[in-house]
Amino acid sequence: MDLSDTAVAFRSAEYRIDGRRIVGPLDLIVSRGETVVLLGRSGSGKTTTLRLINALVRPSAGDVVVGGISTASWDPVTLRRSIGYVIQEIGLLPHFTVAKNVGLVPKLMAWPAERIGKRVGELLALVGLPPAEFRDRYPHQLSGGQRQRVGLARALAGDPPLLLCDEPFGAVDPLTRSELQREFRGLVHRLEKTVVFVTHDVAEAESLADRIVLMDEGRCVFVGTPEAFTRSTNELVQGFRT
């Protein structure tokens, strides 16, 4: 990664399937250490935008630059191991214990077993799951909120500077969700992570974001702070807020 302040840059990036435009053209800069929330309805292209960053999809035109290097030049496997990725609870590997799920990226990076074990313990403690109690459980033995915590711990395992989150708290009850949001906010600030977070929930966006990006039909229609978002007279923003 370079030393500039830009973590991720979209440069006229577009993504098309069979000539139909799903995303873009998109120009957006995510600065180091900030939390950018991509907000939008389903089908607005926010998830695809996120997946452009870790090269799960490739831009049809334009460029996506991560850490100063275009995703076209990154080795996708190396790129993905350097980015934390949290998706809805189902993304945990159902046949792996909590410890194996969390230790997955370090394992792929061929850390020694002892170091992985230690790291897993630290991370579980960090996300509020007592390691002794949770290490050997399987995902189906956890509650929705606990699974989310495991997913977050897994994404943090390789200590990536950048975290991508795709509606990570979508499948938990409102009370657990606000608790997770609060802890998440504290955690990413403390660890100084850059975060790109996808949600369709306005309240979640307002509570987590340094900047909100409102997406509609694959384009950014608003970029600004949560305060600016609440004050905005943009029709699409107002339509979304109500």
Next chain:
Amino acid sequence: MSFLEYLIRNGGLVWARTVEHLVLVGVSSGIAVAVGLPLGILITRNAKLRGPVLGVANVLQTVPSLALFGFLIPLPFIGGIGARTAIVALILYALLPIIRNTYTGISGVDRAVRDAAQGMGMTDGQLLRLVELPLAAPVILAGVRVATVIGVGIATIAAAIGAGGLGVFIFSGVAMVDNAQILAGAVPAAVLALLADGGLHVVERRLDWTRR
């Protein structure tokens, strides 16, 4: 002579034929797994090959077994009279359930799980080895089980081309209208089929991660 009497008098011979039968089914199932599993994986990666591979395996399955044995006899290298030809035919029958279940099992892995694994930075090989195969294992094994049980039955017909096995009793029993002899072939074959089914079912359950 009753079935039991026949068994007692010819115990050694029945045992020898049972072992022959086991070898026919074991070897053919083993080779079918070694061929079918990679083919099944291949067609999850290459959509163009999917139709042809499944189509050929499907057609092979529909050829009546006695006819397939007959077709193979004149072929060089794999044909002729004896166990080798029978094993080739049994492999061809076993392929479809193994290929199809491998394909179905792997494509049945949750998209989100695959997505997460890829997003974590797994290579295609790691995705296959650490995620897809373990999660598909129960389905793949169910295919192996079906293939093996079918194989036990079809292998009785292999006696018609001189491959030995329990079918020898059945054919000669039919020719001599001797029920005791027919049963001396049929009963051990049925027992073998049940044992194979039960044994593989146990393995299948062990591999099933949802039971952990």
